[in-house]
Amino acid sequence: MTLAFHALCIRHIIGLDILMDEIIFISLGLLVVLAALKMAFALLTGLSSFKTGGAMFTTTHRSKIKKILEVIPMHPGQVVYDLGCGDGRFLIAAAKRYKVKAIGFEINPWAYLLSRFRVGLCQANVSIHFQDFWKADLSEADIVFCYLFPDVMERLREKLSKELKAGAKVISCNFEMPGWKPEKIIIASHPTHTDPIFIYTNLLWRAQEDSNPRPADS
Numbered sequence: 001m002t003l004a005f006h007a008l009c010i011r012h013i014i015g016l017d018i019l020m021d022e023i024i025f026i027s028l029g030l031l032v033v034l035a036a037l038k039m040a041f042a043l044l045t046g047l048s049s050f051k052t053g054g055a056m057f058t059t060t061h062r063s064k065i066k067k068i069l070e071v072i073p074m075h076p077g078q079v080v081y082d083l084g085c086g087d088g089r090f091l092i093a094a095a096k097r098y099k100v101k102a103i104g105f106e107i108n109p110w111a112y113l114l115s116r117f118r119v120g121l122c123q124a125n126v127s128i129h130f131q132d133f134w135k136a137d138l139s140e141a142d143i144v145f146c147y148l149f150p151d152v153m154e155r156l157r158e159k160l161s162k163e164l165k166a167g168a169k170v171i172s173c174n175f176e177m178p179g180w181k182p183e184k185i186i187i188a189s190h191p192t193h194t195d196p197i198f199i200y201t202n203l204l205w206r207a208q209e210d211s212n213p214r215p216a217d218s
């Protein structure tokens with residue numbers, strides 16, 4: 001009886017040992033996979049930051065988005081772009097409120113995955129592309145939203161000037177489009193998020209550029 005009991009105990013202990021080995025093995029495996037994923041992510045994020053001209057993944061505060069959507073009426077079916085759409089919050093809000101066709105480009109993998117996740121959750125008419133927006137054709141756009149960095153604004157102005165149709169609007173958070181006179185400058189109703197939001201309309205900037213061409217345009 002005592003012998004049988006001891007044998008049972010030993011098997012139990014050995015069983016536990018095997019279980020512990022398995023747990024350690026699986027945990028180590030998970031750690032290796034997580035470390036590899038983290039490295040891949042850091043590498044992709046690092047590579048993408050070369051293309052962003054300094055624009056890191058930060059988000060526009062909801063109070064600003066609310067203000068923009070109040071001030072800029074949109075119509076169902078209009079095409080709205082966010083150039084560097086982050087977590088997709090502007091596009092989701094615009095698509096939900098106005099039933100527009102919202103399209104975003106994002107090259108930061110973390111922001112891209114987050115935006116896809118958020119779009120999946122709310123099922124709005126938003127499509128997000130893991131793509132460099134400099135390579136996108138914006139000629140269908142009715143409204144272009146961006147929150148980028150000063151370093152890229154001159155180049156962006158040239159792209160928008162070439163591609164956007166008459167009457168298209170450009171909304172730029174925080175940073176002005178060099179050489180264009182804004183149609184409006186709006187500020188969110190929030191105690192701290194008070195950076196300016198610049199609104200431009202294509203017909204206006206065309207007239208300005210025609211009467212005052214910049215060296216880069218000629």
Ligand SMILES: C[S@@+](CC[C@H](N)C(=O)[O-])C[C@H]1O[C@@H](n2cnc3c(N)ncnc32)[C@H](O)[C@@H]1O
Pocket residue numbers: 048051052053055056057058059060082083084085086087088089090105106107108111131132133134146147148173
């Ligand atoms: C300041 S965040 C703004 C995010 C979002 N538009 C918002 O307002 O909440 C700028 C984003 O643009 C992305 N970005 C910058 N240059 C890009 C490019 N050439 N193509 C695609 N995404 C770009 C960055 O990865 C970053 O997530």
